[in-house]
Amino acid sequence: MLTNFSIATDPQKIAKQFSVELPENYQPTYNANPTQKLPIITSANPEKVELVHWGSTEAFSKSKSVSGKLLFAPAEEIQTKSSLKKNFSNRRCVILADSFYAWKEIAKKEKVPYRFYIGENNLFAIAGLWDSFEDEDGAIVNTFMMITTAANNTVSEVSERMPAILNEDLLIEWLNEDTKDDSLLEFIKPYQPNDLDKYTINPKLADPNFNDSKLWERVPPANQFGNLTLFN
Numbered sequence: 001m002l003t004n005f006s007i008a009t010d011p012q013k014i015a016k017q018f019s020v021e022l023p024e025n026y027q028p029t030y031n032a033n034p035t036q037k038l039p040i041i042t043s044a045n046p047e048k049v050e051l052v053h054w055g056s057t058e059a060f061s062k063s064k065s066v067s068g069k070l071l072f073a074p075a076e077e078i079q080t081k082s083s084l085k086k087n088f089s090n091r092r093c094v095i096l097a098d099s100f101y102a103w104k105e106i107a108k109k110e111k112v113p114y115r116f117y118i119g120e121n122n123l124f125a126i127a128g129l130w131d132s133f134e135d136e137d138g139a140i141v142n143t144f145m146m147i148t149t150a151a152n153n154t155v156s157e158v159s160e161r162m163p164a165i166l167n168e169d170l171l172i173e174w175l176n177e178d179t180k181d182d183s184l185l186e187f188i189k190p191y192q193p194n195d196l197d198k199y200t201i202n203p204k205l206a207d208p209n210f211n212d213s214k215l216w217e218r219v220p221p222a223n224q225f226g227n228l229t230l231f232n
Helices: 011-018 082-090 168-174 182-187
Strands: 002-007 029-032 037-042 045-054 072-074 092-097 099-107 110-118 124-134 140-150 161-163 196-200
Touching (some): 002 092, 002 161, 037 124
Parallel strands (some): 045 140
Antiparallel strands (some): 124 140, 140 161
16 A cells, blocks of 8 residues: 655755755655645746645645545546546646655555665656645645556555656656647556665654654564564
């Protein structure tokens, strides 16, 4: 089960790799969660990183968990769902990340968390869609969704879905607001290079407040309750 991601890379490296400006209030995070303001680059402003709510805002969702329909956009549904298709045409974005997380179900009501990363914790871009709505005070709020694909061989051992990691050659076209060609979808495929790897991490991943480098430490497999497991 795909859940969340990290973007702990320092701002100078992000600025250099994507040739963008970052806001002064950018804060690296090891445990990015729904409703938080997280760094993305939009097709409307491809030269700057913006901090945008993932899925919804805390005030809007209140005590309820954010629906996966607001967080993830399956690539296979973009052409058949009108809201996704409209934003695919006019409001594409990339989500900046240096790893993503998923839980492996090992038994009924029991799961173990994994971290997936590329190379030496390389920075990468995930395809996304952004949108805006008017809140109760009349202010315009921007949100984003993560596009997902079927899992590749590495991820499928843990989760059926994975983030749509963009090839660098496609990045410019993806963020080009003038590009309306549906053929862009043909490039949204499971990540195939063999530099994607994984390992088990602390089940405190489930706690949004557990947000430091300890989350990246390799630990023996343990379920969501912190109990060590014997699965292979």
